[in-house]
Amino acid sequence: xxxxxxxxxxxxxxxxxxxxxxxxxxxxxxxxxxxxxxxxxxxxxxxxxxxxxxxxxxxxxxxxxxxxxxxxxxxxxxxxxxxxxxxxxxxxxxxxxxxxxxxxxxxxxxxxxxxxxxxxxxxxxxxxxxxxxxxxxxxxxxxxxxxxxxxxxxxxxxxxxxxxxxxxxxxxxxxxxxxxxxxxxxxxxxxxxxxxxxxxxxxxxxxxxxxxxxxxxxxxxxxxxxxxxxxxxxxxxxxxxxxxxxxxxxxxxxxxxxxxxxxxxxxxxxxxxxxxxxxxxxxxxxxxxxxxxxxxxxxxxxxxxxxxxxxxxxxxxxxxxxxxxxxxxxxxxxxxxxxxxxxxxxxxxxxxxxxxxxxxxxxxxxxxxxxxxxxxxxxxxxxxxxxxxxxxxx
Ligand code: FEO
Numbered sequence: 309x310x311x312x313x314x315x316x317x318x319x320x321x322x323x324x325x326x327x328x329x330x331x332x333x334x335x336x337x338x339x340x341x342x343x344x345x346x347x348x349x350x351x352x353x354x355x356x357x358x359x360x361x362x363x364x365x366x367x368x369x370x371x372x373x374x375x376x377x378x379x380x381x382x383x384x385x386x387x388x389x390x391x392x393x394x395x396x397x398x399x400x401x402x403x404x405x406x407x408x409x410x411x412x413x414x415x416x417x418x419x420x421x422x423x424x425x426x427x428x429x430x431x432x433x434x435x436x437x438x439x440x441x442x443x444x445x446x447x448x449x450x451x452x453x454x455x456x457x458x459x460x461x462x463x464x465x466x467x468x469x470x471x472x473x474x475x476x477x478x479x480x481x482x483x484x485x486x487x488x489x490x491x492x493x494x495x496x497x498x499x500x501x502x503x504x505x506x507x508x509x510x511x512x513x514x515x516x517x518x519x520x521x522x523x524x525x526x527x528x529x530x531x532x533x534x535x536x537x538x539x540x541x542x543x544x545x546x547x548x549x550x551x552x553x554x555x556x557x558x559x560x561x562x563x564x565x566x567x568x569x570x571x572x573x574x575x576x577x578x579x580x581x582x583x584x585x586x587x588x589x590x591x592x593x594x595x596x597x598x599x600x601x602x603x604x605x606x607x608x609x610x611x612x613x614x615x616x617x618x619x620x621x622x623x624x625x626x627x628x629x630x631x632x633x634x635x636x637x638x639x640x641x642x643x644x645x646x647x648x649x650x651x652x653x654x655x656x657x658x659x660x661x662x663x664x665x666x667x668x669x670x671x672x673x674x675x676x677x678x679x680x681x682x683x684x685x686x687x688x689x690x691x692x693x694x695x696x697x698x699x700x701x702x
Pocket of ligand 1: 456
C-alpha cells in the first residue's frame with residue numbers, strides 16, 4: 309500500500325514540521341504540525357493543491373520528486389497564509405510554465421507577498437468556476453474568512469473529494485499515515501479543537517456560512533491543509549467544526565484565575581469544590597500566569613461554565629487575566645454561563661473592569677464575588693451560592 313495515495317489520481321505530497329515550537333509564533337505545537345499539499349493527475353492535465361511553509365521546501369520538493377512529478381499544469385492556491393503559500397515562488401522555478409489558479413483577492417495577495425505580478429502567470433477563477441484536467445474536474449468554492457478573505461475550497465468532483473484549506477484542519481504532524489483510515493486518530497480531536505479555537509475561532513459565523521455552502525457536496529474525502537485526510541470520520545469532523553463555530557459547549561467548567569499570593573487561587577479552588585459537590589464532573593482550572601493561552605482559549609470554547617477571577621493589579625485587572633479576556637473577546641466567545649471573582653487589598657476595581665468586558669463581549673454574568681485580601685466565612689458562603697447559580701443554569 310502506498311500511504312501517500314489518497315485515492316485514484318490524488319497523492320499526498322505535504323510535509324511535517326516538528327521543529328517549529330509555536331505556530332504563528334504564538335500557539336504551541338507539542339505534536340508538530342503538517343502542511344498539506346496534494347498532487348492531482350488527470351488524463352490531460354495535472355494540478356498541485358497549495359504549497360508549504362518555505363522552511364520545509366527541501367522535503368516538499370523531495371516528496372514531489374519521489375512521486376515522479378515532472379510537470380505540473382496548475383498550482384491551485386486555496387489559501388494565502390504563508391504556511392501554505394510560502395513555496396509558490398520556488399514551485400514556479402521548479403515547474404516552469406505552471407499556471408497559478410486563484411481568485412482576484414488571492415492574486416492580489418500573491419503580488420503583495422511574493423511580487424509575482426505578471427498576468428500570464430495566473431488563471432483567475434470565480435466562485436463556482438471549474439477547470440478540467442481531462443477525466444477529472446476541479447470546481448472552486450469561495451469560503452471567505454475561513455481563515456482569510458481570499459480562502460476558497462477546491463472540489464474534485466469525480467472523487468467526491470474536497471481540498472478544504474484550513475477548514476477541518478488540526479494541529480499534529482502525520483506520523484506515518486495520511487488518511488484517518490490508516491491510523492489511530494482520536495488524539496487529533498483535541499488538537500483540532502485547539503487549532504480551531506486558537507486560529508479560526510474569531511470567524512465562527514463565516515465557518516457556519518461555509519458549512520451551509522458546502523453541505524450540498526457529496527464528500528468521500530476531506531483534504532485539509534493541516535492534519536489527517538478525513539475519510540472514515542468525516543461526519544465527526546464536520547460536527548466538531550459546526551459545534552465550535554456555533555459556540556456550543558459541552559458539560560463542564562473552566563476557571564481562569566490570576567493570583568499573586570494564593571488568595572484568588574484559593575477562591576478558584578473553593579468554587580471548583582462547590583461545583584464538584586453539585587455534580588460538575590469536568591472542571592479545568594487555569595492559573596493564567598502559568599497555563600498557556602492556547603489551552604485556556606480551547607477550554608473556554610469547550611465547556612458551558614466559565615468563571616474568571618482576578619486580583620486588582622495597578623488599579624486594573626491582573627495582566628495575564630486581561631490577556632485571556634481579550635483573547636476570548638476577540639474570538640467573540642458567547643453563550644457561556646459566566647461569573648467573575650475579584651480580590652483586592654485597598655482598591656476593588658475588578659467588578660467594574662469585568663462589567664466593561666461583558667458589555668464589549670455581549671456576554672452576561674450570573675454574579676460577582678469580591679474578596680478583600682483573603683477568603684472569609686462570608687465569601688465562602690457567596691462562592692457556594694455562586695456555584696449553586698452556575699449549576700442551576702446548566
Ligand atoms: Fe494554515 Fe490560515 O493557514
